[in-house]
Each structure stands twice: as C-alpha cells, then as structure tokens.
Amino acid sequence: MLFNPATDLAARFAVQCRDFALDPYPSREIRLSRLDRLLALTETHEAAIVRAISADFSGRSAHETRLAEIFMVRTGIRHARGHLKEWMRNRSVRTDLHFRPGRNRLLPQPLGVVGIISPWNYPFQLALGPALAAIAAGNRVLIKPSELTPHLSALLEDMVKASFDPGELSVVNGDAEVGKAFTGLPFDHLFFTGSTAVGRMVATAAAANLTPVTLELGGKSPAIFDPSCDLEVAVRRLAFGKLMNAGQTCIAPDYLLVPTGTAGKVATLLSAAIARMYPTLETNPDYTAIVSDRHRQRLVDLVREARDAGARVIEVNPTRERFTGSTRKFAPVIVLNARDDMRVMREEIFGPVLPIVEYGNLDEAITRINRMDRPLALYWFGRDPVHRERVLQETISGGVTVNDCLWHIAQEHQPFGGVGPSGIGAYHGEWGFRTFSKLKPVFHQTRLNGTFLFHPPYGKAFDMLLGALKRIT
Known part of the structure; x- marks a missing residue:
C-alpha cells in the first residue's frame, strides 16, 4: 500500500x-x-x-x-x-x-x-x-x-x-x-x-x-592474509563471508590483500573452496540471487570493465552453467591484477566479485587500507600476534573479525557500527x-550544603575558597 x-x-x-x-x-x-x-x-x-x-x-x-x-x-x-x-x-x-x-x-x-x-x-x-x-x-x-x-x-x-x-x-x-x-x-x-x-x-x-x-x-571492507595464516582454513572462511547473501552484505570482504607472489595460489584454493560450498549455482537453493536486474547489470559492468582494462577474471562456475533469463543469479568471480583506477577497486562491490591484490610487506598493506575511506569491517587472518596487533592498532574500521568473517556483527555484548564514511x-x-x-544527568542537592559560599556578594572569602579548590581538584 x-x-x-x-x-x-x-x-x-x-x-x-x-x-x-x-x-x-x-x-x-x-x-x-x-x-x-x-x-x-x-x-x-x-x-x-x-x-x-x-x-x-x-x-x-x-x-x-x-x-x-x-x-x-x-x-x-x-x-x-x-x-x-x-x-x-x-x-x-x-x-x-x-x-x-x-x-x-x-x-x-x-x-x-x-x-x-x-x-x-x-x-x-x-x-x-x-x-x-x-x-x-x-x-x-x-x-x-x-x-x-x-x-x-x-x-x-x-x-x-x-x-x-x-x-x-x-x-x-x-x-x-x-x-x-x-x-x-x-x-x-x-x-x-x-x-x-x-x-x-x-x-x-x-x-x-x-x-x-x-x-x-558500508564501504570497501578489506581482508588480509598474513604470511602466517593457514591458507586452507582462511580461504574457506573467506568464501563463506564473501558469498553469504551472494555478497550483498554491508560487511562482506570487498577485496583481499595477499603477500606478493601468492595471488595465483590463493585464487586456486579459493575457487576450490567456493566449488565445494556451491557445486551448482542456478538451481542451488543455497546460492542467493541478486536482488534486481539493475544491481545484476551493475556487477556485469564492473567485471567487464576490469577484464577490458587488463585484469584477469576467473569465474567460479563448477558445472559451467549458462544462466537463463529467468534467474538473477551471478556466478562468483575472482579478479586478479586489478588496478586502483578500476571501478572494481574504487566502488563498493556488493556482490560475489572479489579482487585479490598483492602486497610486499605489512607496512604496504596498512598504507593501502589507510589511504582509502575507513571501512565498516576489516578481516585479518594469521597466527603472528605482532602483525595482528599492528593491523588492529594502525588501521581504523567499524569492527574486526580475526581469522574469520562477519561474526563480529552477531555479538550482542559488543557495539556494531561504522566510522566516518562507513x-x-x-x-x-x-x-x-x-x-x-x-542518559539524563541529575544532581540532587541536600538541605545542608556549602554551595552558598559561591553566592554573591563576592569578596575575599570567595577568592580563598576558589583558591583552595584549585589546589585540591
């Protein structure tokens, strides 16, 4: 109505x-x-x-x-x-x-x-x-x-x-x-x-x-694979977090940072993890569709622009289904070699598309995150406590899940919210x-109290009292 x-x-x-x-x-x-x-x-x-x-x-x-x-x-x-x-x-x-x-x-x-x-x-x-x-x-x-x-x-x-x-x-x-x-x-x-x-x-x-x-x-929430992380576990948990609701989640990992030289291996492991979770797509009741034709077309355009600009696009479609016009489902996509000027790296993706970006060292990863708008979520995977604490202390985000994705939103004893643009x-x-x-502050005054000493007419007694208070407060 x-x-x-x-x-x-x-x-x-x-x-x-x-x-x-x-x-x-x-x-x-x-x-x-x-x-x-x-x-x-x-x-x-x-x-x-x-x-x-x-x-x-x-x-x-x-x-x-x-x-x-x-x-x-x-x-x-x-x-x-x-x-x-x-x-x-x-x-x-x-x-x-x-x-x-x-x-x-x-x-x-x-x-x-x-x-x-x-x-x-x-x-x-x-x-x-x-x-x-x-x-x-x-x-x-x-x-x-x-x-x-x-x-x-x-x-x-x-x-x-x-x-x-x-x-x-x-x-x-x-x-x-x-x-x-x-x-x-x-x-x-x-x-x-x-x-x-x-x-x-x-x-x-x-x-x-x-x-x-x-x-x-929302915003572009990063995930970081530290060199110390267990890749087999990390890719499985990342796949869950990225593909819940087909990526249409405000705290979904938007891009993945991995150590230099590992993007190809991570993409292979991630593709396998996705295929295990979603062996089929079009008629799979576990795999969610995109909410509207307009939002699906936006994802099509993001991927096409990245491919045309030289990025490597990997579609994870285990049985090579050809989606019919009756569905708005969109196959998971991994994007390698994406440049910062591509829309897939500038806009919040809000769908099952994941760019993987390599970093040389932790300083470089932190710098990349900090030069972008402050994200709603951040995900760090690894075993190195020094690296973990550096990421937690040197980046600012709405919330963090360590060694998994999404679960900080479900904690009723913790606040959930963004920071700045998120x-x-x-x-x-x-x-x-x-x-x-x-939270209304209420001050209850008693019948007998000393505040009358602050009333006018002001004189030496007032000055002495204020001087004493300055020394003890």
Whole structure:
C-alpha cells in the first residue's frame, strides 16, 4: 500500500507523538510486552518471512534468511529482555568532594519517536534489529522498509499491524518520495542503514530538524592474509563471508590483500573452496540471487570493465552453467591484477566479485587500507600476534573479525557500527539501548550544603575558597 507523504505519513507520526506524550516513560512490564510480541511475530511467521524474502530476491537461501535475519533478531530480543532491568536502572555517578553531600545519578530516558529506514539486503534483520533496541529503550517506532523488497515489506506491515497499536510500532511502505518525506519528519532519532551516498542525503534532511542520526553505511571492507595464516582454513572462511547473501552484505570482504607472489595460489584454493560450498549455482537453493536486474547489470559492468582494462577474471562456475533469463543469479568471480583506477577497486562491490591484490610487506598493506575511506569491517587472518596487533592498532574500521568473517556483527555484548564514511553511531545490545536513550544527568542537592559560599556578594572569602579548590581538584 502506498501512502501520501503529506497526509498518511504525517498522521502516523502524529499518533506516535501523541501516544508518547501520554506515556513518556513506559514501565519495564510494558516494554517487555512489546518485545514479547515482537519475538512472537518472528516465531509465528518464520515460514512466511522466508518465502517473502526469497520472492523478492527471485531465489534467496532459506538457511541464510533463518540465520542472518530471523535468528539475529530473536537473539537481539532475548538479549534485550534478559538485560532490560539492568539497562533501565538509575546509575550512581561519582560526586566530587566539594559538592557533597549532594549526589549524582544518570537516568536513562526514552527519546520519543524513532524513525528507521531499512535496506533491501537484509530487509527483516535491518528493520527489526534497530526497532527492538528502540522499543527496549521505551520509544515509539516508525519503520520505512525498502521498496526493492515489496513482498517482505508488505508482510512486515501486516504482521506489525496485527500485533501492535499504531502508536507503539508502525510500518509505512512506499517509493522514494515516501522515503524523502520520511526523512523530513522531526523524529527524536533517525536510524538509517544503506549506502554512503544516500546516508549523506538522510543526514542533510535530518539536520534541518536537528534530528540526531545513526547511519549504518558500508564501504570497501578489506581482508588480509598474513604470511602466517593457514591458507586452507582462511580461504574457506573467506568464501563463506564473501558469498553469504551472494555478497550483498554491508560487511562482506570487498577485496583481499595477499603477500606478493601468492595471488595465483590463493585464487586456486579459493575457487576450490567456493566449488565445494556451491557445486551448482542456478538451481542451488543455497546460492542467493541478486536482488534486481539493475544491481545484476551493475556487477556485469564492473567485471567487464576490469577484464577490458587488463585484469584477469576467473569465474567460479563448477558445472559451467549458462544462466537463463529467468534467474538473477551471478556466478562468483575472482579478479586478479586489478588496478586502483578500476571501478572494481574504487566502488563498493556488493556482490560475489572479489579482487585479490598483492602486497610486499605489512607496512604496504596498512598504507593501502589507510589511504582509502575507513571501512565498516576489516578481516585479518594469521597466527603472528605482532602483525595482528599492528593491523588492529594502525588501521581504523567499524569492527574486526580475526581469522574469520562477519561474526563480529552477531555479538550482542559488543557495539556494531561504522566510522566516518562507513557510519555514525552504533547499536546491538546495550549500545542500541543507549543510542535510543537520553542518559539524563541529575544532581540532587541536600538541605545542608556549602554551595552558598559561591553566592554573591563576592569578596575575599570567595577568592580563598576558589583558591583552595584549585589546589585540591
């Protein structure tokens, strides 16, 4: 269903503002009720969610949907439920001696109405992951899903409508114009997941209302094979991380750095690892398709340009299938000898295409990473602790997984977020609760205290007191 940005969207926003004003600090019991209903939604409708996302992709691995979408959301909800009492408690804060017997505390307070703009690549997880954090923090939530996943977006709207009052949680579907109107609303916080280019526009629109934003973006996330790594293990884990969701993952390894003279060997091992995971492609239910014809054509163009410019292109197609027009699947591709001026090395790939680039020493690898925009993720494979710590300390990225790929995103006790062009802010676990809360500082003054000594009229007593404080603070 499409909504008129000027009427329906504004009306839904107004309902949530009104309802928040009536209950600006929901009790723990109310928040748990909302989380329980969200959890029940994931359990009752699992099969429908899998079917809807597969329909949107024209073939999405059911196992990947269950793991990367439904399991991730369930884990987040259960983690929030188990820690909500702790997160909501008032926190005592140290009070300096000269302000005692007064005392400090922090009060976690809901922000109000939160807007969430979710993308197409993980349309369930990246809509409800931020939503569950905002709900745990006591907020009202309005979600705008991607128009590129119409089946899941429509299902999400129906599921939410059946389980939640519009003043608690609501989903609005529509095209880019609806999305533009959405970003123009004066939310108390706006959460966006998507490309860096669109993220800039979202941040600009939010700035007009001084709306704080969390931007979960992307970029060219590097993987590094150290000379000390176990190649057989590393290529298998890298293949998994690269080809999950056919590479349509914001934290997928975007290019691979390997020691000089090893690119050919790594490509051979990687090709074999991919073939073991995906012995066939077109009718293989484990191998996900590209979300749209436009995105598939973009990958075709990237590979063609690299080949025409002199790169060596290796297509990993074990049975040499010729894809028919009825599928949007795209065979995995390894690119050797790619130059920095090629699009495949300048743009985020967001598909099953992996350039392999050789480096002479660790200094060279670190320099290459640091001269590019700061990535959302970085992956290092090896056994050398000195090299590992140098990479961790001398590069800046949103997050890191060592000796594997992707798994740092699944840690509820760690924050997830980008840095610079790959994002602003973080969520997951308690970090999500904090993102959607105002930690309000409160100072409690006592009946008897010494602050009257700072009152005018000022004189020698004031100067003596201030001088004493300068010596002890």
